[in-house]
Amino acid sequence: MHFNNACFKIISISFHIKTPILVILLWHNCLNICVPNTRIGTVFGSKNIGVNYFVRKGAYAVIFKNQNEIGLIRTHEQQYFLPGGGIEKGETAEDALIREMLEETGYSIKNNYPFCHAQRYFMSTLPVKRPMLSDGYFFISQLDQKIQKPTEKDNYFEWINIKECEKLLFHVHQYYAVQQALKEKGANH
Structure with a gap:
């Protein structure tokens, strides 16, 4: 059997593997995640009862330069993220992605294919320390002009070797999206 590492992270972080039945149900659920039009995505981190999480919906692009490189955003704090950002009121996820790409890189993008939805509960430290839920909608896109x-x-904006993504990406759900994009890309070739 093939095991999905992302699902084991969810189980161990959120539920501490309390019962074999729970493990089987969650593992089975993870096998069907991140297909187009998926309503419920993979969730990383733990949601603590009684904690009020600030929800930040965002749209992010997985952009391949070639078989070995992917485009990432490096911040001045030396943190890496997929290109994209918050969805503003009245915007679609794709509209937000197009706007964020222009703001962050100056480039337009094309052939935006929505393929994945994933979330992460975590404690944000910027701009203020607070509990957050990063609710990400992911697209495979092509850099245009x-x-x-x-x-x-x-x-x-930097081209990074795909093998470095797990180590560099700040958000585990963004790394998960890269993994799913690689599977999607492999299935279409």
């Missing part, structure tokens, strides 16, 4: 200079001065 340079339209403008980036308006977010503390973000730098």
Whole structure:
């Protein structure tokens, strides 16, 4: 049998593997995650009862340069993220992604294929310390053309070796999306 590492992280973080039945149910559920039009995505981290989480819905792009490189955003704090960001009121996820790409990189994107939804509960430290739920909608996109200079001065778009993503990406659910995009890309070739 093949085991999905992301699912074991969910089980061990959220439920501490209390019963074999729970493990089987969660593992089975994870095998069917991240297909187009999925309503419920994979969840990372633990939701603590009685804690009020700030929910930040965001749209993010997985952009491949070639078989070995992926585009990531490096912040001035030396943290890495997938390109994208928060969905503003009245925006679709794709509209937010297009806007965020222009702000962060100055590039337009094309052929945006929604393929995955994943979330992460964590304690944010920027801009303020507070419990957050990062609710991510992920697209496989292609870099198009340079339209403008980036308006977010503390973000730098870089091509990174795919093998470095697990170590570099700040959010585990973004790394999970990269893994799913690689599977999706492999299935379409």
